[in-house]
Amino acid sequence: MVYTLGLDVAALDAIDTHVHIEVDDHGHNALPQPLVDAASKHFKTDGPRPGLDEIAAHYRERKTAAVVFTVDASKALGHPPNSSEDIAEGAARNNDVLIPFGSVDPTSGADALARAKVLAGDYGARGFKFHPTVQNFDPSDRTFYPLWSLIQDLGVPALFHTGQTGIGSGLPGGFGLKLGLSNPMLLDAVAADFPDLQIIMAHPSVPWQDEAIAVATHKANVWIDLSGWSPKYFPANLVRHANSLLQDKVLFGSDYPLITPDRWRRDFDALEMKDEVRPKILKENAVRLLGLGS
Secondary structure, three states: OOOOOOOOHHHOOEEEEEEEOOEOOOOOEOOOHHHHHHHHHHHOOOOOOOOHHHHHHHHHHOOEEEEEEOOOOHHHHOOOOOOHHHHHHHHHHOOOOEEEOEOOOHHHOHHHHHHHHHHHHOOOOOOEEEOHHHHOOOOOOHHHHHHHHHHHHHOOOEEEEOOOOOOOOOOHHHHHOOHHHHOOOHHHHHHHHOOOOOEEEEOOOOOOHHHHHHHHHHOOOEEEEOOOOOHHHOOHHHHHHHOOOOOOOEEOOOOEOOOOHHHHHHHHHOOOOOOOOHHHHHHHHHHHHOOOOO
16 A cells, blocks of 8 residues: 555644654554653653554544654664554555654665665655664764665655653663764764755754754754654753744654643743744644645
């Protein structure tokens, strides 16, 4: 089943650009249980993780579209990922609200390129999600340049986790996960060397927020999504730039199910934000980035 867009963009209230499919239709979790438990504790999120169709219903009720994905970190974690193919097929069943991104493990070499081609060409993936810390790779390492070149040629965005992560938080040695791999400055070289590759830096990039802002203001092909944090905790410099220089390059993202879109939007409503900027962040910027316009 190949995904095709079925969104009524005009009828949408918002587009959430960062939603995890953590549990597949068979109950398999994308992360080892110790990481699931640590993330739940870090985000103060209890209860079962929703499946794809349940997530679609949740967003449909809110007249909101959602970019959905998993993270393939099979080599680094020694744990099988959820299937990006299944996610794309599930998104095709719910193409009025869901937009699928694929995920490949960059450390798998030629297999990553082959899978990316299949996910985009045969399954209709509209972008790709990466988590350098969890996947244990440096995105600026030229070893991975063939993958960035391919994604650039496919004409779809690459979404990279940046900043500290709740994954592994509080565990001995952080479960061996290295935060420095998610410094947004590592994406500056990628953006410079692949100027037609649209790069989304996910999350407020604490403790490197100023670096993320510098990259996004300097590189026309770099965006920021605001997922993973309640807006009431956003650094002041991020709010200031989202409200001015970066108003056309900042995206609504929740990090659901760890943060709900309802909570994110409630706290976003309380931010001092220009009236003309709010609809850009909630929807209009994502429409341009993802090519959802008519």
